[in-house]
Amino acid sequence: MTQGISPYFFTEQKIIELVQKELLPKLPKDTSIDEVYYYGTGMRNPDNVKMVKKSLRKVFTEAQIDINDDMLAAARALNGRSKGLACNLGTGSFCCYYNGKKIVKQTPGVGYVLGDEGSGAYLGKKVVQYFLYNTFDEDLRYKFDIKYNTNPVEILENVYRKPLANRYLASFSLFLSENRGHYMIENIIEDGLNDFFFTHLCKYSEIWTLPVSFVGSIAFGFKDVLKELCASYEFELGKVLQSPMSGLVEYHK
Numbered sequence: 001m002t003q004g005i006s007p008y009f010f011t012e013q014k015i016i017e018l019v020q021k022e023l024l025p026k027l028p029k030d031t032s033i034d035e036v037y038y039y040g041t042g043m044r045n046p047d048n049v050k051m052v053k054k055s056l057r058k059v060f061t062e063a064q065i066d067i068n069d070d071m072l073a074a075a076r077a078l079n080g081r082s083k084g085l086a087c088n089l090g091t092g093s094f095c096c097y098y099n100g101k102k103i104v105k106q107t108p109g110v111g112y113v114l115g116d117e118g119s120g121a122y123l124g125k126k127v128v129q130y131f132l133y134n135t136f137d138e139d140l141r142y143k144f145d146i147k148y149n150t151n152p153v154e155i156l157e158n159v160y161r162k163p164l165a166n167r168y169l170a171s172f173s174l175f176l177s178e179n180r181g182h183y184m185i186e187n188i189i190e191d192g193l194n195d196f197f198f199t200h201l202c203k204y205s206e207i208w209t210l211p212v213s214f215v216g217s218i219a220f221g222f223k224d225v226l227k228e229l230c231a232s233y234e235f236e237l238g239k240v241l242q243s244p245m246s247g248l249v250e251y252h253k
Contacts (some may be wrong), residue, residue, distance in 0.1 A: 006072055007043055009050035015055035022077050024059070036065045037252055039073035039244075071096055072083040077247025078213035078239050085207060087196075089215035093119035097210075107200045112166040118196025120170030120218050125171040126188045128155060140184060149174060177221050193225050197233060211238030215247075 001108035002135055003016055027033075042048045049067045055067050075086040075098035080145040082160055087095040092115035093116045130136050132152055158168045160223040179185045200205050212235050214226060220242035241247060 004019040004041075005052070007051055008042055010189065012038075012055045013050055015052065016058055017057070019023035019059045033060050033063045035247070036060050036063045036068050038065065039070050039248070040067075041070055043067055043069035052114045071106060071141065072103060072138070073248060074215050076216055076251045077241065077244035080177050080247070081252055083206075084210050085201070085204060085212040085220050087201070087212060087214045087219070088216045089118050089120075089193075089196070089214055089219040091115045091167055093122070093196060093200075093216075093218075095196075095204075095212075097204055097206050105204065105206075107203075113198075116166070118193045118218065120173040121166040122195070123176060123188060123192045123218065124172035126192060128159075128169065130184065130188070131155075134186065140179065140182060143179060144175065147178075173218065187229055189225055190229075191224055193222065193229055196228055197235075202214045202233075202234065207235055211236040215239075215241045215244050217242060 002018060005018065010018070013064055023058060038052060040052065043052070053065055053067050054062070056063075071086075071094055071231050074088045074094075075084075075096060078084065078086045079098050079100065083100050085095060086098050087093070092109075092112060094107055094109055096103045097105070109115070112119065112125075116122050119244050127144075131141070132155065134141075136144060159165045162168070176189055177243065201212060214220075214223070219226060219240055223240040226240060227237055229235075239247075
């Protein structure tokens with residue numbers, strides 16, 4: 001595993017250095033790389049695809065390189081070569097309809113400020129709101145203070161002035177998994193995931209005849225809630241994976 005690569009924050013040289021430092025040393029010696037499959041954020045932008053492919057070609061000089069976005073990674077990992085709906089619930093969120101070969105429909109990505117319902121950033125934002133509005137009861141307030149040791153000034157500084165506010169907000173979603181069973185915590189989780197179902201999944205006509213599968217840390221951590229929501233909406237729940245890697249390995253065999 002390496003740190004994440006984003007074409008919006010990485011240069012061509014930085015990608016090359018990262019692969020050489022963090023990936024190559026972990027590969028068996030004298031390994032011959034014939035094919036490289038890369039899935040990542042921002043790969044619907046042709047310029048980003050060109051830059052990442054150029055970087056990888058300089059490291060894997062003899063390999064065939066295939067570049068795709070993270071949405072197709074989720075679809076292939078969850079559905080293989082079968083039809084189905086694929087959803088990602090991680091730091092951000094998205095869903096799409098996959099016909100077994102390609103993505104046919106997808107939800108517009110509007111980011112964590114305007115959307116990302118059901119994501120870590122969405123749920124984490126609700127946790128922060130409960131803290132800032134003093135909605136938590138005494139027990140949760142105490143646990144929050146012990147875990148994060150923060151204050152409103154510091155939170156607002158991180159959200160409105162510092163970079164990667166979505167990751168910062170998503171970090172608070174861990175508080176939910178650590179305090180399962182409390183009614184306030186359960187309400188935040190169920191309401192946040194239900195917003196994803198209502199806002200996105202209900203708009204796909206295919207949801208009534210095909211399974212819906214999920215990948216991502218939030219999906220895997222709260223799969224019991226996903227199961228309950230699917231039952232209440234009368235959706236067929238497919239796979240729930242923490243990471244797309246195992247599914248992608250199977251797909252590319």
